[in-house]
Amino acid sequence: xxxxxxxxxxxxxxxxxxxxxxxxxxxxxxxxxPQWLVDWLGLIxxxxxxxxxxxxxxxxxATRTLQFGKPEFLVAIPTLAFALKTKxxxxxxxxxxxxxxxxxYVL
Amino acid sequence: xNETPGKSIKPLRQGATAAWPICIGYFPIxxxxxxxxxxxxxxxxxxxxxxxxxxxxxxxxxxVAMLAAGASTPAIIFTxxxxxxxxxxxxxxxxxxLTGVRRRFLALFAYGITDESFAxxxxxxxxxxxxxxxxxxxxxxxxAVWILATLTGALLGQxxxxxxxxxxxxxxxxxxxxxxxxxxxxxxILTGLLAAAISVGWYLLIPGDSYIVGxxxxxxxxxxxxxxxxxxxx
Numbered sequence: 045x046x047x048x049x050x051x052x053x054x055x056x057x058x059x060x061x062x063x064x065x066x067x068x069x070x071x072x073x074x075x076x077x078p079q080w081l082v083d084w085l086g087l088i089x090x091x092x093x094x095x096x097x098x099x100x101x102x103x104x105x106a107t108r109t110l111q112f113g114k115p116e117f118l119v120a121i122p123t124l125a126f127a128l129k130t131k132x133x134x135x136x137x138x139x140x141x142x143x144x145x146x147x148x149y150v151l
Numbered sequence: 152x153n154e155t156p157g158k159s160i161k162p163l164r165q166g167a168t169a170a171w172p173i174c175i176g177y178f179p180i181x182x183x184x185x186x187x188x189x190x191x192x193x194x195x196x197x198x199x200x201x202x203x204x205x206x207x208x209x210x211x212x213x214x215v216a217m218l219a220a221g222a223s224t225p226a227i228i229f230t231x232x233x234x235x236x237x238x239x240x241x242x243x244x245x246x247x248x249l250t251g252v253r254r255r256f257l258a259l260f261a262y263g264i265t266d267e268s269f270a271x272x273x274x275x276x277x278x279x280x281x282x283x284x285x286x287x288x289x290x291x292x293x294x295a296v297w298i299l300a301t302l303t304g305a306l307l308g309q310x311x312x313x314x315x316x317x318x319x320x321x322x323x324x325x326x327x328x329x330x331x332x333x334x335x336x337x338x339x340i341l342t343g344l345l346a347a348a349i350s351v352g353w354y355l356l357i358p359g360d361s362y363i364v365g366x367x368x369x370x371x372x373x374x375x376x377x378x379x380x381x382x383x384x385x
Contacts, residue, residue: 050197058204060232064239066261072246087374088244090333091367094346099354127328137172140324145317
């Protein structure tokens, strides 16, 4: 592939990445949203975060099967406890990383 | 919200403070992407161009894999579209906090909406002490680190040892803490549990990435219905 082939490919990918991110915001930010939509969108962040996390913690991503007791899950328990107790984002990230690193030796 | 960017560096500092966990998480992933891209035969300038024009981690990994497998340009673009559709949801939710803001700002802001920047910005907006300029800086700092990391990976990836110090866990740790910030009542906990269960089931049964959108839309809708029923009866 030459320069122009790459440019065409990445411009196409860029367009289909950008438009879903921009259009809802450009449209909804200038509309009076109905209350049900506001309530529903308010639940979206917690739902998205759980939906992203759960398969990482409970499933094997190569075979796409259930897997209990993954290191990612075992480390998540104390990490979650730390987050609940301290509410510190930076601290939680560091604690998670250190525990996961140690888990690599122990497990 | 004030309309001018302001002379103060407060948004810059706040944005940088919010962005650093994202940046730590992005660096090894970007590095890995750069290495893979280089192994798949992409020149370093193509890697940089991709990260500048696309800025979507999972779609970029898929693109590299598809290029290595000899897929066509339309097929790669279509796959990118499907993989990134979940951002319509995030963009809609962010509109709650950006009502009436100039379209030029929104157009610039939208470019940097990723899973990670969305989660960080939503949490901060909700906390109240967050303005859109800090949010914009968070988005673009994360993007700058991403471009730098993928480029580094492409240039000298083969000399970098595999991830150490648990850096692979940075994004998971960040998601866990952001999830905790979102748990502001019983309905949020319930919605989160529903989303986790549906997501795992969907992930196991249906190939591809639709589980993220599928589970979050289903769980938020169920949560909303439960909330409304409780309001009516209670």
